[in-house]
Amino acid sequence: MSKQTVLTGITTTGIPHLGNYAGAIKPAIKASLSSDVNSFFFLADYHALIKCKDPARITQSSKAIAATWLALGLDTDNVTFYRQSDIPEITQLSWVLTCNASKGLMNRAHAYKAAVQDNLDGGEQDGDKGVNMGLFSYPILMAADMLMFNANKVPVGKDQIQHIEMARDIAGRFNHHFGETFALPEAVIDDSTKILPGLDGRKMSKSYDNTIPLFDTEKKLKKAINKIVTNSLEPGEPKDFNDCAVFDIYCAFASQSDIEAMKVKFTEGIGWGFAKKELFELINEELKGPREEYNRLMLDTAHLESVLQKGAVKARAHSEPFMQEIRKKLGLGCL
Numbered sequence: 001m002s003k004q005t006v007l008t009g010i011t012t013t014g015i016p017h018l019g020n021y022a023g024a025i026k027p028a029i030k031a032s033l034s035s036d037v038n039s040f041f042f043l044a045d046y047h048a049l050i051k052c053k054d055p056a057r058i059t060q061s062s063k064a065i066a067a068t069w070l071a072l073g074l075d076t077d078n079v080t081f082y083r084q085s086d087i088p089e090i091t092q093l094s095w096v097l098t099c100n101a102s103k104g105l106m107n108r109a110h111a112y113k114a115a116v117q118d119n120l121d122g123g124e125q126d127g128d129k130g131v132n133m134g135l136f137s138y139p140i141l142m143a144a145d146m147l148m149f150n151a152n153k154v155p156v157g158k159d160q161i162q163h164i165e166m167a168r169d170i171a172g173r174f175n176h177h178f179g180e181t182f183a184l185p186e187a188v189i190d191d192s193t194k195i196l197p198g199l200d201g202r203k204m205s206k207s208y209d210n211t212i213p214l215f216d217t218e219k220k221l222k223k224a225i226n227k228i229v230t231n232s233l234e235p236g237e238p239k240d241f242n243d244c245a246v247f248d249i250y251c252a253f254a255s256q257s258d259i260e261a262m263k264v265k266f267t268e269g270i271g272w273g274f275a276k277k278e279l280f281e282l283i284n285e286e287l288k289g290p291r292e293e294y295n296r297l298m299l300d301t302a303h304l305e306s307v308l309q310k311g312a313v314k315a316r317a318h319s320e321p322f323m324q325e326i327r328k329k330l331g332l333g334c335l
């Protein structure tokens with residue numbers, strides 16, 4: 001069997017938190033070590049423009065996300081690691097796909113529909129108020145990201161499944177008209193990595209403001225962990241490890257035997273302070289080394305930039321000729 005292409009991107013508007021690490025980055029790096037996959041990981045900085053008009057924030061986020069991947073041991077010789085906006089063919093393809101995507105399909109995109117609904121719920125007459133065309137066409141740019149590299153498997157969160165289905169739809173339509181060109185991407189939802197809960201027990205997410213920082217100082221990590229919401233059971237009282245954020249986060253980092261031992265401690269009534277202390281020590285042990293490397297990398301912009309440039313050269317070795325081929329199929333750039 002030929003190698004499968006695995007591809008995923010992170011939008012550059014935030015600083016990675018523990019949920020990004022446990023749910024996306026760590027499993028992606030692990031999977032990239034397998035010899036039967038070609039991995040493409042990228043900074044989705046054009047996607048950032050949809051919701052962020054603050055250049056400094058986008059730059060800082062791009063830097064932090066790049067440093068995070070590298071600090072966690074991504075082998076950039078083995079994978080293609082790049083910045084979306086360094087690959088002009090992606091936006092070229094995005095236009096081509098725009099002309100092959102039906103507007104009705106985009107009308108049904110969850111993110112767009114939610115924005116319209118928010119307007120209507122807020123008493124706005126115009127459902128499209130504040131909706132830019134980037135938000136509306138978001139799934140098309142995302143389709144271009146995937147189709148450009150013939151991605152087969154796309155590890156993402158559940159909220160992105162619809163976008164991948166749309167990409168398949170658009171790719172199928174293109175293939176039908178112009179001949180077999182694009183692989184149809186498939187979403188990969190990893191059930192083994194449970195969604196990490198945040199401080200308040202809901203999914204850890206920037207939008208809920210309940211995240212635990214990944215590479216902030218040790219002190220801040222400890223402080224955040226101490227803020228995880230628990231019930232008010234006293235030390236000595238048996239505690240239920242089901243539906244417990246402290247326990248769920250612990251599980252994302254602990255070995256099976258540590259997990260079993262922690263279950264016993266819960267049943268025996270471990271105090272919340274002690275449980276949190278164990279959680280902190282476990283996470284801190286895993287992150288200590290990468291944190292140092294992250295801090296070092298954040299001061300070495302030149303190195304980060306050169307890694308991304310190396311990735312862009314690798315990515316464009318494919319995207320340039322592929323885009324030429326696509327243009328030819330469309331009757332462009334050839335007389």
Ligand code: TRP
Binds near residue numbers: 008009141155160
């Ligand atoms: N939309 C994705 C997110 O917000 C980020 C992204 C952009 C992406 N392009 C992609 C993910 C292509 C997978 C494949 O999470």
